[in-house]
Structures are given as structure tokens and as C-alpha cells.
Amino acid sequence: MKYDVIIIGAGPGGIFSAYELMQKNKNLRVAVFEAGRPLEQRKCPIDGRKIKSCINCQSCAIMNGFGGAGAFSDGKYNITNDFGGTLYEHIGRDEALDLMHYVDDINVSHGGQGTKMYSTAGTGFKKTCMQNKLKLLDASVRHLGTDKNYIVLENIFNELKNQVDFFFMTPVEKIEVLPEGYCITADRNTYECRKCIVSVGRSGSKWMEKICQELKIPTMSNRVDLGVRVELPAEVFSHLTDELYESKIVYRTEKFEDKVRTFCMNPYGSVVSENTNGIITVNGHSYEDKALQTNNTNFALLVSKHFSEPFKDSNDYGESIARLSNMLGGGVLVQRFGDLEKGRRTTEKRMAEGFVTPTLAAAPGDLSLVLPKRILDGIIEMIYALDKIAPGTANDDTLLYGVEVKFYNMEVELDERLESRYKGLYIIGDGSGVTHSLSHASASGVFVARNILAEI
Numbered sequence: 069m070k071y072d073v074i075i076i077g078a079g080p081g082g083i084f085s086a087y088e089l090m091q092k093n094k095n096l097r098v099a100v101f102e103a104g105r106p107l108e109q110r111k112c113p114i115d116g117r118k119i120k121s122c123i124n125c126q127s128c129a130i131m132n133g134f135g136g137a138g139a140f141s142d143g144k145y146n147i148t149n150d151f152g153g154t155l156y157e158h159i160g161r162d163e164a165l166d167l168m169h170y171v172d173d174i175n176v177s178h179g180g181q182g183t184k185m186y187s188t189a190g191t192g193f194k195k196t197c198m199q200n201k202l203k204l205l206d207a208s209v210r211h212l213g214t215d216k217n218y219i220v221l222e223n224i225f226n227e228l229k230n231q232v233d234f235f236f237m238t239p240v241e242k243i244e245v246l247p248e249g250y251c252i253t254a255d256r257n258t259y260e261c262r263k264c265i266v267s268v269g270r271s272g273s274k275w276m277e278k279i280c281q282e283l284k285i286p287t288m289s290n291r292v293d294l295g296v297r298v299e300l301p302a303e304v305f306s307h308l309t310d311e312l313y314e315s316k317i318v319y320r321t322e323k324f325e326d327k328v329r330t331f332c333m334n335p336y337g338s339v340v341s342e343n344t345n346g347i348i349t350v351n352g353h354s355y356e357d358k359a360l361q362t363n364n365t366n367f368a369l370l371v372s373k374h375f376s377e378p379f380k381d382s383n384d385y386g387e388s389i390a391r392l393s394n395m396l397g398g399g400v401l402v403q404r405f406g407d408l409e410k411g412r413r414t415t416e417k418r419m420a421e422g423f424v425t426p427t428l429a430a431a432p433g434d435l436s437l438v439l440p441k442r443i444l445d446g447i448i449e450m451i452y453a454l455d456k457i458a459p460g461t462a463n464d465d466t467l468l469y470g471v472e473v474k475f476y477n478m479e480v481e482l483d484e485r486l487e488s489r490y491k492g493l494y495i496i497g498d499g500s501g502v503t504h505s506l507s508h509a510s511a512s513g514v515f516v517a518r519n520i521l522a523e524i
């Protein structure tokens with residue numbers, strides 16, 4: 069079986085590669101191999117009643133399948149070089165932004181019409197933040213919402229399905245280098261191609277590491293972000309979220325001069341659990357459709373940790389911390405801010421008495437038994453700093469879910485074309501360590517597709 073291009077992984081990176089290739093050259097033979105299921109078959113069994121926590125499905129419906137980790141995400145496409153990845157370091161700032169706008173146009177024309185683009189440009193919040201030792205990062209953000217994001221993916225798949233060979237539930241096991249291309253092994257079959265795009269995301273991080281070792285592709289250790297997801301009444305942040313939707317705010321702690329930042333803000337959203345390689349962590353999303361919204365806003369507060377010598381495996385460190393919370397709570401833990409400050413665990417009774425109704429059924433517990441002191445101190449300091457621009461953040465009933473871990477894949481050595489040391493073997497999206505977001509991953513997909521089109 070010979071293909072011009074084989075794409076491994078059908079997350080945003082892989083999808084936008086396939087889309088661009090088929091838009092510009094319908095004669096190309098393109099195959100996409102995906103470890104998970106087609107979009108319509110992706111269903112997480114957690115229903116909050118019969119199944120309350122993760123049961124470690126063979127293929128995690130949240131992380132794997134058409135749409136990748138982004139399928140049930142909030143669909144926040146941040147158009148910025150300030151966060152979300154370092155794509156600009158490879159391809160330049162202007163091209164990175166142009167590609168993110170191009171991706172936005174495609175999303176809007178495939179079901180995202182009518183969704184709002186928010187921007188920090190000209191907002192007065194920058195000043196308010198500065199006056200309170202907080203820094204608001206610049207960005208434009210298109211909020212598709214989980215519902216519209218799904219429709220966009222559905223429409224793109226319908227456009228691609230007759231032109232591209234999709235192999236679902238078919239994880240690629242091996243990549244071999246041939247004199248004129250690549251041979252991949254999946255489900256005991258082999259498939260050859262001239263060019264290969266690897267876009268396996270965070271869930272494919274372990275596999276990516278193995279492939280890099282086998283093919284002797286150099287990698288560098290990356291950081292891990294650790295922290296909690298904060299949930300509070302939406303009114304507390306509504307003045308910010310109504311204007312900006314998502315505000316990326318950074319704080320430098322007075323005690324240790326560590327940077328703590330807000331991440332993935334979901335107004336009127338829900339907190340969810342997430343399974344990465346068997347480890348349960350917390351995340352969040354929200355719907356564009358008002359009928360599906362909640363009364364709460366959630367966002368993460370994260371601290372970055374880098375390791376160099378002699379310990380290098382930042383992800384392993386993050387996993388060990390997450391495993392602690394899984395050990396104590398059977399999954400995600402939740403604690404009231406007031407209980408954390410008073411040095412006591414949260415109980416079912418204290419949760420029930422609180423004014424904030426949790427959107428995730430997590431185990432009430434004590435996060436100070438899980439998170440290192442330095443990280444927890446930083447988070448507490450930032451909660452008080454945020455309380456100055458959004459009074460109510462530091463209320464006793466504010467809920468903290470833990471742990472939120474943002475794993476970053478080790479960074480693969482790539483050139484300015486996102487090509488590995490093998491000609492025609494491209495590594496893109498979150499799996500490359502270069503991107504950490506929907507917009508950057510998608511843009512990297514379009515970028516390599518254009519390079520391939522220029523060569524084939």
C-alpha cells in the first residue's frame with residue numbers, strides 16, 4: 069500500500085495537515101492513522117451516576133479519536149505568540165500568526181459562524197492588573213465552545229472522508245526509514261509513504277519518546293506545569309470574562325519569585341477529569357450554548373517546573389504528584405479554599421454547606437498532602453492577588469481541584485521546516501513539544517502540509 073503522505077494522529081495538527089493537502093492537491097494519496105475512534109463514537113462513560121470516575125478505557129474518549137485532545141475541549145483558539153507554544157521560534161512570528169488566522173477562517177467557515185472573537189487590545193484590565201502586581205498577556209481568542217467545536221470537526225471530517233483513507237482504532241507501532249520514504253506498522257500490517265507527518269499529541273508522548281530513541285532523533289527535556297483548577301461563582305470573574313472571555317494573567321510570588329499563571333479559563337463552564345497514560349488529572353471546558361452552561365467559572369493556576377541534572381524527566385515528576393492525588397482520592401481531589409487555609413481537609417459535610425456547587429464529583433480531601441509546599445504557597449499568594457481584581461476569589465467556599473498537571477512532551481529536535489533529521493519525516497503539534505494549544509498545533513499542520521505540497 070503506497071501513500072504520498074501518511075499522517076499519524078487525527079488531532080488538530082493531523083486534521084489541518086490533511087485538510088490543507090486535500091485542498092491544494094486532490095490527487096494526493098493521503099492516509100490518517102488514529103489510535104482512537106471516529107468522532108461520533110467518542111463517548112466518555114463517566115455519567116456522574118453509575119460511573120463516577122475514570123475506568124481506564126482502552127481508548128480514552130476525551131484524549132483519543134478524530135479531533136484529538138481538542139474534540140471536547142472548550143474550543144478556545146488563542147491567536148498569539150505569547151503562549152500556546154513556540155512555533156514562532158521555528159517559522160517566525162508573522163507566519164505563525166498568519167497561519168493561526170488562516171485556521172480561524174477555516175473554523176469559522178465550517179460551523180464556527182457567529183462565534184465571538186475576544187481581544188485584550190485596548191482593554192482597561194491591563195492597567196488594573198499592573199496596579200495589583202499582575203500581568204495580563206496579549207491575545208485574541210476565538211471561543212468556539214465545546215458544542216460548536218464538535219460541529220466544526222464533524223464538517224471537516226465530512227469534507228475529508230471521501231478523499232483521505234482514515235484508519236481508526238489503529239495505533240501506529242513502528243516507523244521505519246526507507247531509502248525513498250517511510251514504512252509504518254499498524255495492526256500487523258505495513259504501509260509505505262513518501263512523506264510522514266507525526267502528530268500524536270500529549271497522549272502519544274511515551275510512544276513518541278520510543279520512536280525518537282529508535283530513530284536516534286535528539287530530544288530535550290521539557291517543563292511540567294503543576295497546580296489546581298479553581299472553581300467559583302461566575303459573577304466573581306464576569307467583568308473580566310464578559311469582555312475578554314479568557315484572561316491569561318501572570319503573577320510573580322513575593323516569597324519565592326516563582327511565576328504562577330492562570331490557564332484555560334472557562335466562564336459558565338464545567339470541571340472535568342482527564343486520563344493521560346492512566347493518570348487522572350483535572351481540566352475544564354464550557355459550552356457556547358447557554359442551555360448547557362453552569363453558574364460557575366473555572367480556571368487553572370499553574371506553576372512551571374524545569375529539571376536538568378541529574379533528574380531530567382519533568383513529566384515523571386508531574387505524574388508522581390498526580391498519582392499521589394489519585395491514591396488519596398481515587399481520582400481528582402477537591403478542597404475548599406477556606407479549609408486549605410485553615411489546614412484541614414474538606415469533608416462531604418463541609419462541601420454540602422458551601423455556597424459553590426461543584427460541577428465535578430471529586431473526592432473531598434486535602435491538597436496540602438499532595439502538592440509541594442512551594443507550589444501551594446505560590447497558588448495561595450496568587451489567589452489573594454486575584455482577589456484584588458476579582459473580589460471573591462479568595463472566599464472560603466472557592467473550590468480547588470487537584471491536581472491539574474500540564475504535561476509537555478519532550479522537545480524533538482526539528483529544523484525551521486519542522487522536519488526531523490530524516491528528510492520527509494515531520495513532527496508537529498503537541499507531540500513535538502513545540503506547540504501546546506489548538507491554534508499552534510493546527511497552524512503547524514498547515515505549515516508542514518504547505519512544505520510537502522511545494523516538494524511533491
Ligand SMILES: Cc1cc2nc3c(=O)[nH]c(=O)nc-3n(C[C@H](O)[C@H](O)[C@H](O)COP(=O)(O)OP(=O)(O)OC[C@H]3O[C@@H](n4cnc5c(N)ncnc54)[C@H](O)[C@@H]3O)c2cc1C
Pocket residue numbers: 076077078079080081082101102103104130131132133134135136137138139140141142143144145146152238239240241267268269270271272275332340342351352353496497498499503504505506507509510
Ligand atoms: C479537556 C481539554 C481541554 C482543552 N482545551 C483547550 C482549549 O480550549 N484551547 C487550547 O488551545 N487547547 C486546549 N486543550 C489542548 C489541546 O486540545 C491540544 O493542545 C491540541 O489538541 C493538540 O493537538 P495535536 O494534534 O498536537 O494533538 P492531540 O489533539 O493530542 O491529537 C493527537 C492524536 O494522536 C493520536 N495518537 C497518539 N498516538 C498515536 C499512535 N501511535 N498512532 C496513531 N494515533 C496516535 C491520539 O489518539 C490523538 O487523537 C485542551 C485539552 C484537553 C484535554
